[in-house]
Each structure stands twice: as C-alpha cells, then as structure tokens.
Amino acid sequence: MITNENNNIMKTKNTYEGFAYTAQEVTAFLVSMDVFIISLRRIEVIQYKPDDIEKFRQWLKSHNIREILPYRGFKADLNNN
Helix, strand or coil: CCCHHHHHHHHHCCCCCCCCCCHHHEEEEEEECCEEEEEECCCEEEEECCCCHHHHHHHHHHCCCEECCCCCCCCCCCCCC
16 A cells, blocks of 8 residues: 555655656556556657566556556456457
C-alpha cells in the first residue's frame, strides 16, 4: 500500500528506477496485464514492464499522468471458449 509519506516522496522523484523517461515526458498510460503502454510528449508510444506494477502506476498517478483505461487487473473468462 502506498502511504501519503511514500506518495509525497514519489511526487518529488522525477524519475522511476529502471524507466528511461522522466515524468514530464509522459502524457498518458494504460495497463494491459503486466505491461504499460505509455504515450510520450514527443508523439511516440512505448511499452514498459516494471518489476512492481502498482508502485509504477502510483508513481505515474502521483505526477498527474492520465490513465486512459483504469487498471482492474487480469480476470480470465473461463466460460467463454
């Protein structure tokens, strides 16, 4: 769980360990299973697979980066063949 103290620390960190871009370079994102699809300001779309999905998502959200489709986790439909 991300606490207010951790969230404040995340807001001050402009970068995320292992991610090659700053928060200011990112305009929007969506999550598909465990991969982030990220839109960059320079009109480029990239994929990124973080070690900790929720921590990376919270870092993006702490910088007010728009989530295109809210992540609801992966749920398999076992009844649909």
